[in-house]
Amino acid sequence: MGSLYSEHRTWLHAVPAGWKLGLLVVLSTGIFWIQSPGLLGLACALCLCLYLSLGKAMAQGQRLLRALLIAATLVLVFHAVLGQPMVGVVSVLRMAGASLLSIALTLTTRSGELQDVLERLLTPLQRFGIRADRFALQLALMLRFIEHFFAVWTRLDDSHRLRTGKGGGLRLLAPLTIQMLQTARRVADTLDVRLGEPPSPKARQ
Numbered sequence: 001m002g003s004l005y006s007e008h009r010t011w012l013h014a015v016p017a018g019w020k021l022g023l024l025v026v027l028s029t030g031i032f033w034i035q036s037p038g039l040l041g042l043a044c045a046l047c048l049c050l051y052l053s054l055g056k057a058m059a060q061g062q063r064l065l066r067a068l069l070i071a072a073t074l075v076l077v078f079h080a081v082l083g084q085p086m087v088g089v090v091s092v093l094r095m096a097g098a099s100l101l102s103i104a105l106t107l108t109t110r111s112g113e114l115q116d117v118l119e120r121l122l123t124p125l126q127r128f129g130i131r132a133d134r135f136a137l138q139l140a141l142m143l144r145f146i147e148h149f150f151a152v153w154t155r156l157d158d159s160h161r162l163r164t165g166k167g168g169g170l171r172l173l174a175p176l177t178i179q180m181l182q183t184a185r186r187v188a189d190t191l192d193v194r195l196g197e198p199p200s201p202k203a204r205q
Helices: 019-034 037-052 055-081 085-108 111-128 132-164 169-193
Strands: none
Touching: 019 037, 019 085, 019 111, 037 055, 037 085, 055 085, 055 132, 111 132, 132 169
16 A cells, blocks of 8 residues: 655654654644634744654655645635635644644654554543454554555556646546555455454445
């Protein structure tokens, strides 16, 4: 499966995944509590400095930044049309700060490390009969598939651009869907073998 994890070691790679995930939750929540545009701008600038400190690892996240820039532009235009430009600025600052932190986490943390953290956090649920390991695996797979979707989309778009000189756009939806269904089937088969619980014939259909 494609991954956005960067092999270029940075100082953030050495920080334990649990600390990074906890800080992401705290800082992202704090950003959405701040109301002042000035303070939001300062918080966003600090998030940008943290991201820039990753050096060569940033190359892996260029496509994510491009998507973030497009989304920010659309939000600004939308609020400008409604006559609420300041609301648009605040929304963009919040979105940019939280997104930069999330991208930094994605670039410097393996999915297996996140799964271990989630499994430890969910362990208390075993008292209620919930399999923490299975639940953590499902959450980790969901996060991993989102990352894989973007990696596959990027690869398809690059191939289409090489052939035609322009981006694929909505034309890529069909091949992307087919590849993701194939990947999901392979992952399901692997889990069947690892967990020893073959799905019912109905689930196979």
